[in-house]
Amino acid sequence: MRKTLTATAAAISVVVSMMSMSTASYAADQQTLNVWTVDEPNPFTEKMANEFAKQHPEIKVQIRRVGFAALNDEAMRAVMSGNGPDVVPVDNPNTAMFASRGALVDLTPFLAKSKVIDSKQIFPGPLKNATWNGKVYAIPRGANTLALYYNQDAFKAAGLDPNKPPQTWDELYTDAKKLTDSSKGVYGLAFSAIGTEEGTFQFLPFIQTTGADWTSLGSAGAIRAAQFWQKLLDEKLASPDTLSHSQSEAAATFINGNAAMDIDGPWELPAVSKGAKFKWAVALLPVEKEGSPRASALGEQNHAILKTSKNPQLAFEFLEYMYSQRGRDWNEFGMLPPSKDTVTNDPKWPEAYKVFNEQMQYARGRGPNPNWPQISKAIYTAMQQVLTHQADAATAMKNAAAEVDKVAK
Numbered sequence: 001m002r003k004t005l006t007a008t009a010a011a012i013s014v015v016v017s018m019m020s021m022s023t024a025s026y027a028a029d030q031q032t033l034n035v036w037t038v039d040e041p042n043p044f045t046e047k048m049a050n051e052f053a054k055q056h057p058e059i060k061v062q063i064r065r066v067g068f069a070a071l072n073d074e075a076m077r078a079v080m081s082g083n084g085p086d087v088v089p090v091d092n093p094n095t096a097m098f099a100s101r102g103a104l105v106d107l108t109p110f111l112a113k114s115k116v117i118d119s120k121q122i123f124p125g126p127l128k129n130a131t132w133n134g135k136v137y138a139i140p141r142g143a144n145t146l147a148l149y150y151n152q153d154a155f156k157a158a159g160l161d162p163n164k165p166p167q168t169w170d171e172l173y174t175d176a177k178k179l180t181d182s183s184k185g186v187y188g189l190a191f192s193a194i195g196t197e198e199g200t201f202q203f204l205p206f207i208q209t210t211g212a213d214w215t216s217l218g219s220a221g222a223i224r225a226a227q228f229w230q231k232l233l234d235e236k237l238a239s240p241d242t243l244s245h246s247q248s249e250a251a252a253t254f255i256n257g258n259a260a261m262d263i264d265g266p267w268e269l270p271a272v273s274k275g276a277k278f279k280w281a282v283a284l285l286p287v288e289k290e291g292s293p294r295a296s297a298l299g300e301q302n303h304a305i306l307k308t309s310k311n312p313q314l315a316f317e318f319l320e321y322m323y324s325q326r327g328r329d330w331n332e333f334g335m336l337p338p339s340k341d342t343v344t345n346d347p348k349w350p351e352a353y354k355v356f357n358e359q360m361q362y363a364r365g366r367g368p369n370p371n372w373p374q375i376s377k378a379i380y381t382a383m384q385q386v387l388t389h390q391a392d393a394a395t396a397m398k399n400a401a402a403e404v405d406k407v408a409k
Helices: 044-053 068-081 092-100 106-113 124-128 154-157 169-179 197-208 222-233 247-255 268-276 312-324 326-333 350-360 372-387 393-407
Strands: 011-017 031-038 059-066 086-091 147-151 261-265 280-283 301-305
Touching: 031 044, 031 068, 044 059, 044 312, 068 086, 068 092, 086 092, 086 312, 092 154, 092 301, 092 312, 092 372, 106 312, 147 154, 147 247, 147 268, 147 350, 154 301, 154 326, 169 222, 169 261, 197 247, 197 372, 222 372, 222 393, 247 261, 247 268, 280 350, 280 372, 301 312, 312 326, 372 393
Parallel strands: 031 059, 031 086
Antiparallel strands: 011 059, 086 301, 147 261, 147 280
């Protein structure tokens, strides 16, 4: 989940129109491909659409940027009006929601004929979150997950081994305590506990390493996860604005030297590499205790074709083009490749690449469930209630479990 995205509800339209040179691939009359993208600092979909337009000047490619927070509602309204785009980005846990409502084109027949996309090569996690009721409705553009960035210079200054990042919650707590210096405004740890999908994305790995999951929020393990986060905030080992910080803002806190560790994704590597004035490294997320299962979140967007598309075949050819560029995912866009047959030549930040690739082995998808937005809201609402002491951990998490039981069926 790349969450440097803005919550802008307004959409900006950009039209790329190149009219000349017909080819045998398409009809003589100029075709139109309408593509939506979301706001992000390194706009993958928009760049791909512009490249596709240059390669096919006989096609009129229309690009519209939509705020991430507004995307679900905008897309569903477009389907209902019958005037939607051909291609839309979908946060991967929401693919099931759109597919279950008949909003997406079933890509299974297209994939059966494709010489570009072999769905058997796509990693199981990303493929699962692109599938509903045994049919593939979207193509992952890449994959991402969470790991622990840490300031090796700060570790050394605090008397910690800069080559031994914390492995368990106890070690994370102890190290964060040693690394916190309130007189200098430095916190031990930065992360995002915001009341949005980003907060859910960051909280779930802590629940999962206890042996629980979103299907068992009222369990003892899920309650312990909430209590651990509460402890970090109560003891001011994490900044109070953790409650309102996005993941990109948490990364900025780390980059600026105001947090010695940060839980974040590979999309932040370009910013960390450019902005950090200290030696840093990336490690696997700590587990609850030695022997606990490793866990991390599975993120990134899928691309789907809306049911109302007037050019589904052309739209699928654009999906094929994007998929064919997956070897660029890591070095250019801060994403992990979505398939096991992808070759990443000379990966930037090779040590971080190894860590994130290993962490991907433990990354778990959110859902799939057609009511994931309501499920996620129950999770992040409970999390915030605990962190702000509106409710104790047991009460908040059990209430969230009851809410999930109602909407997940």
